[in-house]
Amino acid sequence: MGYKVAVAGATGNVGREMLTVLAERGFPADELVPLASRRSQGTEITYGDETLKVKALESHDFSDTDICLMSAGGSVSKEWAPRIAGQGCVVIDNSSAWRYDAAVPLIVPEVNADAVAGFTKRNIIANPNCSTAQLVVALKPLHDAATITRVVVATYQSVSGAGKEATDELFTQSRAVFVSDPIEAKKFPKRIAFNVIPQVDVFMEDGFTREEWKMVAETKKILDPKIKVSASCVRVPVFIGHAEAVNLEFAKPITVEQARAALKKAPGVSVIDYRQDEGYVTPQECAGEDPVYISRIREDPTIENGLNIWVVADNLRKGAALNTVQIAEVLAERYLKQKAA
Numbered sequence: 471m472g473y474k475v476a477v478a479g480a481t482g483n484v485g486r487e488m489l490t491v492l493a494e495r496g497f498p499a500d501e502l503v504p505l506a507s508r509r510s511q512g513t514e515i516t517y518g519d520e521t522l523k524v525k526a527l528e529s530h531d532f533s534d535t536d537i538c539l540m541s542a543g544g545s546v547s548k549e550w551a552p553r554i555a556g557q558g559c560v561v562i563d564n565s566s567a568w569r570y571d572a573a574v575p576l577i578v579p580e581v582n583a584d585a586v587a588g589f590t591k592r593n594i595i596a597n598p599n600c601s602t603a604q605l606v607v608a609l610k611p612l613h614d615a616a617t618i619t620r621v622v623v624a625t626y627q628s629v630s631g632a633g634k635e636a637t638d639e640l641f642t643q644s645r646a647v648f649v650s651d652p653i654e655a656k657k658f659p660k661r662i663a664f665n666v667i668p669q670v671d672v673f674m675e676d677g678f679t680r681e682e683w684k685m686v687a688e689t690k691k692i693l694d695p696k697i698k699v700s701a702s703c704v705r706v707p708v709f710i711g712h713a714e715a716v717n718l719e720f721a722k723p724i725t726v727e728q729a730r731a732a733l734k735k736a737p738g739v740s741v742i743d744y745r746q747d748e749g750y751v752t753p754q755e756c757a758g759e760d761p762v763y764i765s766r767i768r769e770d771p772t773i774e775n776g777l778n779i780w781v782v783a784d785n786l787r788k789g790a791a792l793n794t795v796q797i798a799e800v801l802a803e804r805y806l807k808q809k810a811a
């Protein structure tokens with residue numbers, strides 16, 4: 471016997487990818503219920519070989535649903551996750567609504583799968599921000615090898631990380647440039663087509679943006695509260711795939727060879743690093759792929775124990791849908807198995 475699984479936000483960028491990943495990985499779901507807002511009720515959606523009709527989240531009864539994968543935005547999660555969890559259904563949430571709640575585990579399975587055990591406090595598990603998820607997968611084996619003390623990261627984030635309307639905005643603006651139509655910026659603060667924007671999410675009082683703050687807080691919660699993180703988050707005109715240029719400072723010496731060996735053994739990581747033209751991975755090549763790709767591993771000679779790396783992953787997969795499904799797999803395998811047996 472398998473599980474009854476709901477996907478809330480099934481018509482969105484992340485929700486659609488969740489359905490694809492659930493089907494691809496053969497998640498043991500006996501029944502899958504796609505949910506979205508009332509606007510999408512009746513919309514047809516693909517799940518493996520099946521076509522399912524979307525239902526309205528607000529009228530779904532969750533009392534016999536085992537797991538709800540949520541990607542319907544922060545305000546929907548704030549309101550609905552406790553109600554769904556209260557009906558006995560475990561929520562795995564993609565928004566930032568629950569990530570910083572001490573009673574909610576924040577999980578990247580390659581890094582802290584054991585922390586899933588804490589889901590019982592609220593029946594909610596949080597999935598991190600896309601930029602953090604790929605970063606901590608890359609950091610974990612290096613932290614284990616030589617103890618990272620400080621991380622300086624600059625992100626190059628694709629538009630799909632901001633949802634389907636943002637994805638459309640890059641397309642529409644790019645077309646408008648070619649045909650000399652007026653350019654309208656709605657989802658992004660400035661024009662994104664043929665441009666880069668040093669703002670992801672809103673500004674905070676200290677001058678950092680909320681996306682930058684999220685990377686600091688989430689890396690500490692998932693990996694190690696002692697690690698210092700300084701982030702600069704930048705939106706680039708790429709449809710899918712986030713890249714990160716990462717500078718690392720360690721407590722102990724670590725050579726490029728030792729770092730490469732540790733990364734090659736690490737789960738979820740693929741090292742593609744040749745010091746020649748094309749010897750690295752770019753976002754365009756990672757779309758639709760599961761691994762976190764690591765390239766450009768090199769020593770930083772300006773600090774005592776320092777390395778630079780380049781980290782690339784599909785933000786809709788490892789940054790969101792894949793990570794959520796991997797959490798659901800841990801949950802099902804370790805904690806819900808008896809229920810389904």
Ligand SMILES: NC(=O)c1ccc[n+]([C@@H]2O[C@H](COP(=O)([O-])OP(=O)(O)OC[C@H]3O[C@@H](n4cnc5c(N)ncnc54)[C@H](OP(=O)(O)O)[C@@H]3O)[C@@H](O)[C@H]2O)c1
Pocket residue numbers: 478479480481482483484485505506507508509510527528541542543544546564565566598599600630631632633634635785786789790
């Ligand atoms: N994109 C990423 O890389 C990424 C990574 C990590 C986390 N996340 C998070 O995941 C969430 C979704 O992101 P996305 O990129 O998939 O956004 P999106 O493409 O804009 O999709 C939003 C989804 O939420 C649904 N929704 C909106 N209001 C609703 C309501 N009142 N009740 C029920 N469903 C509602 C939408 O349904 P309708 O179609 O009916 O409007 C749609 O299915 C966000 O919280 C985001 O921060 C995204």
